[in-house]
Amino acid sequence: MNGFVDRLLGRVRLGGWLAVAAPVIAVVFAVLITSVVLLIAGKDPVEAFTTLADYGTQPRSMAMTLNTGVMYYISALAVAVGFRMNLFNIGVDGQYRLAAVVAAAVGGAAVVPGVLNIVLVVVSAVVVGALWAAIAGLLRVYRGVSEVISTIMLNAIATGLGSWLVSEHFGVLTGNDLGTRPIPDDAHMPGIPLIAGTPVLVNGFIVVAVLLGVAYWVVLNRTRFGFELRATGKSESAAVASGVSVKKMIVVTMVISGAVAGLIGMPELLGASYKYSNNFPTDLGFTGIAIALLGRNNPVGMAIGALLWSFLYNSSNQLQLLDIPKEIVQIMQGVVVLSVIIAYELVHRYRMVAEQRRVGRQLAAPQEAPKTEAAA
Amino acid sequence: MKILYGMQRPDEGEIRVEGKPVGFHTPADAIDAGIGMVHQHFMLADNLTVLENVVLGSEPRRGGVALDFGAARKKIKEISDAYGLGVRPDVPVEDLGVGDRQRVEILKVLYRGARILILDEPTAVLVPHEVEELFDNLRGLVREGLTILFISHKLDEVLRVADEITVIRRGTTVATVDPQEVTSRKLAELMVGSELPSPETRESTVTDVVALSVRDLTVRTGDGRPVVENVSFDIRKGEVLGIAGVEGNGQAELVEAIMGMRPCEVATLTLGGADISRWPTLKRRAGGIGYIPEDRHRHGLLLESPLWENRILGHQTRKPNIKGPWIDRAGARADTRRIVEEYDVRTPGIDVDAATLSGGNQQKLIVGREMSGDPVLLIASHPTRGVDIGAQAAIWDHLRTARAAGLAVLLISADLDELIGLSDTLKVILRGRIVADVDPANVTPEQLGSAMTGAGEGV
Numbered sequence: 001m002n003g004f005v006d007r008l009l010g011r012v013r014l015g016g017w018l019a020v021a022a023p024v025i026a027v028v029f030a031v032l033i034t035s036v037v038l039l040i041a042g043k044d045p046v047e048a049f050t051t052l053a054d055y056g057t058q059p060r061s062m063a064m065t066l067n068t069g070v071m072y073y074i075s076a077l078a079v080a081v082g083f084r085m086n087l088f089n090i091g092v093d094g095q096y097r098l099a100a101v102v103a104a105a106v107g108g109a110a111v112v113p114g115v116l117n118i119v120l121v122v123v124s125a126v127v128v129g130a131l132w133a134a135i136a137g138l139l140r141v142y143r144g145v146s147e148v149i150s151t152i153m154l155n156a157i158a159t160g161l162g163s164w165l166v167s168e169h170f171g172v173l174t175g176n177d178l179g180t181r182p183i184p185d186d187a188h189m190p191g192i193p194l195i196a197g198t199p200v201l202v203n204g205f206i207v208v209a210v211l212l213g214v215a216y217w218v219v220l221n222r223t224r225f226g227f228e229l230r231a232t233g234k235s236e237s238a239a240v241a242s243g244v245s246v247k248k249m250i251v252v253t254m255v256i257s258g259a260v261a262g263l264i265g266m267p268e269l270l271g272a273s274y275k276y277s278n279n280f281p282t283d284l285g286f287t288g289i290a291i292a293l294l295g296r297n298n299p300v301g302m303a304i305g306a307l308l309w310s311f312l313y314n315s316s317n318q319l320q321l322l323d324i325p326k327e328i329v330q331i332m333q334g335v336v337v338l339s340v341i342i343a344y345e346l347v348h349r350y351r352m353v354a355e356q357r358r359v360g361r362q363l364a365a366p367q368e369a370p371k372t373e374a375a376a
Numbered sequence: 377m378k379i380l381y382g383m384q385r386p387d388e389g390e391i392r393v394e395g396k397p398v399g400f401h402t403p404a405d406a407i408d409a410g411i412g413m414v415h416q417h418f419m420l421a422d423n424l425t426v427l428e429n430v431v432l433g434s435e436p437r438r439g440g441v442a443l444d445f446g447a448a449r450k451k452i453k454e455i456s457d458a459y460g461l462g463v464r465p466d467v468p469v470e471d472l473g474v475g476d477r478q479r480v481e482i483l484k485v486l487y488r489g490a491r492i493l494i495l496d497e498p499t500a501v502l503v504p505h506e507v508e509e510l511f512d513n514l515r516g517l518v519r520e521g522l523t524i525l526f527i528s529h530k531l532d533e534v535l536r537v538a539d540e541i542t543v544i545r546r547g548t549t550v551a552t553v554d555p556q557e558v559t560s561r562k563l564a565e566l567m568v569g570s571e572l573p574s575p576e577t578r579e580s581t582v583t584d585v586v587a588l589s590v591r592d593l594t595v596r597t598g599d600g601r602p603v604v605e606n607v608s609f610d611i612r613k614g615e616v617l618g619i620a621g622v623e624g625n626g627q628a629e630l631v632e633a634i635m636g637m638r639p640c641e642v643a644t645l646t647l648g649g650a651d652i653s654r655w656p657t658l659k660r661r662a663g664g665i666g667y668i669p670e671d672r673h674r675h676g677l678l679l680e681s682p683l684w685e686n687r688i689l690g691h692q693t694r695k696p697n698i699k700g701p702w703i704d705r706a707g708a709r710a711d712t713r714r715i716v717e718e719y720d721v722r723t724p725g726i727d728v729d730a731a732t733l734s735g736g737n738q739q740k741l742i743v744g745r746e747m748s749g750d751p752v753l754l755i756a757s758h759p760t761r762g763v764d765i766g767a768q769a770a771i772w773d774h775l776r777t778a779r780a781a782g783l784a785v786l787l788i789s790a791d792l793d794e795l796i797g798l799s800d801t802l803k804v805i806l807r808g809r810i811v812a813d814v815d816p817a818n819v820t821p822e823q824l825g826s827a828m829t830g831a832g833e834g835v
Contacts, residue, residue, distance in 0.1 A: 224703060234681060237674040241667065242657075243657035244692075358724065
């Protein structure tokens with residue numbers, strides 16, 4: 001089963017056209033299943049998909065898809081860093097929310113002006129996320145507590161801690177809404193008019209997200225640290241024998257994962273809401289897990305996954321106009337993840353068999369001649 | 377072998393059992409056809425009794441729910457008596473020796489009604505007198521009309537026990553011979569396809585420069601019980617120090633302690649004069665220890681990574697693999713090509729996953745990797761286990777060449793011929809202690825075998 005988990009988490013490469021074949025098969029399969037669900041619900045699948053396609057190609061919805069996608073993508077990156085090392089950081093959710101609460105309070109206090117305030121907010125979010133994740137890493141290393149259990153519990157604690165901080169310390173009441181003091185105008189992240197034909201700006205953090213994706217790839221694939229991280233994920237015993245300090249790697253990886261998680265709330269905080277209140281988006285950490293699975297921890301794959309997920313999320317309201325319940329979209333998201341996992345598994349098995357045959361054939365080739373002689 | 381046992385499907389050809397063609401999809405099909413497999417690594421649950429292990433998976437039922445241990449015990453007794461296996465059904469497996477465990481494995485297969493037994497390297501874990509007992513059992517089974525497929529790398533055993541020998545090389549049948557009419561030399565030549573290798577080292581290359589010095593090394597388990605106790609030795613440059621012992625007598629722990637993978641108490645641990653007892657594994661490796669691990673899949677390779685990434689493993693702090701914090705892909709790849717070339721690793725390229733190579737070629741890659749970067753000391757744990765005889769000869773050659781160039785080698789092996797043939801000095805380990813020093817120049821495998829089991833201490 002270990003091998004299956006490795007493939008599930010994308011620690012096994014799929015080369016060439018196979019890497020493209022799997023997600024395509026999966027999406028086609030998901031469309032088929034959703035059509036069946038729609039038919040059972042008594043709706044016309046063709047109409048539904050046409051509506052989706054129409055909606056998706058409008059400039060306004062494209063910009064909105066990008067904006068939600070940025071948060072999803074950062075979340076997926078945070079999860080993926082851990083996944084590559086066999087660390088299941090389920091606590092990304094708590095990490096980003098707690099980071100956002102503290103960062104919002106810091107920003108609202110406006111200790112420094114302008115751009116400096118943006119930097120201060122981002123840094124405090126990164127630090128809080130990293131520290132919160134470090135708790136789970138240290139517990140794992142010194143007490144052997146599974147990071148799955150500890151991060152889930154830390155999520156609950158983060159929720160409580162966050163509400164307490166907002167209600168007792170940082171909170172100000174504006175109308176009915178209890179939230180942190182708004183971040184002053186001079187420290188707002190400017191939007192980018194990336195998509196023509198709509199007044200909706202694309203969140204400036206898209207640049208940060210792209211840079212993070214590049215950094216993720218470079219660090220994992222091109223540095224010694226990344227090599228040790230991947231080696232630990234593939235075989236902890238081999239990593240130990242090679243002199244990798246697995247304990248150090250666990251803590252460092254959790255800290256990096258938490259630091260990235262701290263950034264998840266930033267596009268919303270510095271680019272949209274400017275404060276942390278009850279309306280702050282939740283559950284982005286869990287969405288990140290789904291997208292990391294969907295994109296196989298590959299930086300490009302996760303970007304596509306984040307956009308697809310975000311598109312489905314944003315279009316669910318559109319479907320309600322056709323009297324199609326929002327829940328259908330959630331079913332579709334679930335089906336996409338499942339079918340991607342299945343498709344990759346099938347493609348992987350095909351690849352392994354094919355590669356073993358190829359190696360066998362190439363090595364056997366010089367032996368062919370005497371064998372046929374003997375047979376004759 | 378895997379095909380016969382239904383674990384893998386053949387691409388072409390057919391299998392006939394008693395004249396009838398059969399097709400196996402799962403091991404269960406093979407068992408139904410009367411084919412049973414005794415694995416090289418025992419598949420027994422230690423904390424269950426022999427009886428429970430035997431019935432596991434095919435429990436006899438009474439009234440549909442309750443387990444009928446009485447009937448099972450009777451059947452096991454019958455089988456055990458009929459074939460002279462001498463198995464006691466109510467002993468926990470953890471209390472049994474290796475030879476007894478193997479008999480339990482055989483009984484497990486017979487219990488399921490097998491008429492054809494496949495034994496995969498059954499003697500790999502046995503000492504010489506246990507091998508004798510196994511052969512007596514096998515002869516008993518054959519007398520009772522069973523068919524046995526005995527897979528082994530050890531020629532003398534095959535010659536002694538088999539009625540017919542089929543030689544397979546690289547997946548192709550090379551010859552089928554009658555053991556009466558073939559010498560072990562001839563047989564070995566059929567297996568290698570060329571001249572016969574021998575593990576013998578000619579003249580001594582031992583210098584008087586100590587490479588590794590170990591004094592009073594003790595390793596304890598979590599509950600404080602010593603598994604390695606007060607072990608001391610020196611290995612000089614150009615010397616091969618062999619450690620003989622039945623597996624599980626502390627060899628693995630000793631190696632892991634020297635590698636820094638396992639905490640230990642030690643009075644002195646120096647490599648080339650430097651105290652390394654507090655160094656982490658990576659620093660010890662960079663300081664010049666090469667390590668051929670006992671279990672290459674667990675400790676030596678990233679199976680699902682390409683060969684060139686495996687070249688970096690364990691050498692991720694050294695040239696040609698890195699430049700500062702960056703992985704030097706070009707350097708690592710070029711050096712992987714050199715290893716593939718020099719060590720004759722048969723592979724279509726350096727981008728295939730390590731898992732696709734045969735055991736022998738994986739091992740040659742590891743040997744090549746560990747010989748890179750001019751090691752001072754090489755720890756070789758079972759360097760030729762489970763590799764074909766051609767790769768074995770090549771690995772022996774590489775060890776000898778390196779030894780002549782001044783490498784110190786700590787050799788741990790279960791292959792007594794390998795130990796006697798390669799070692800300059802030989803020590804016997806039993807229950808974590810060094811119990812005897814043996815001169816490899818005039819000791820027979822039998823003498824060594826009895827020293828290893830504690831039967832004849834002071835050979």
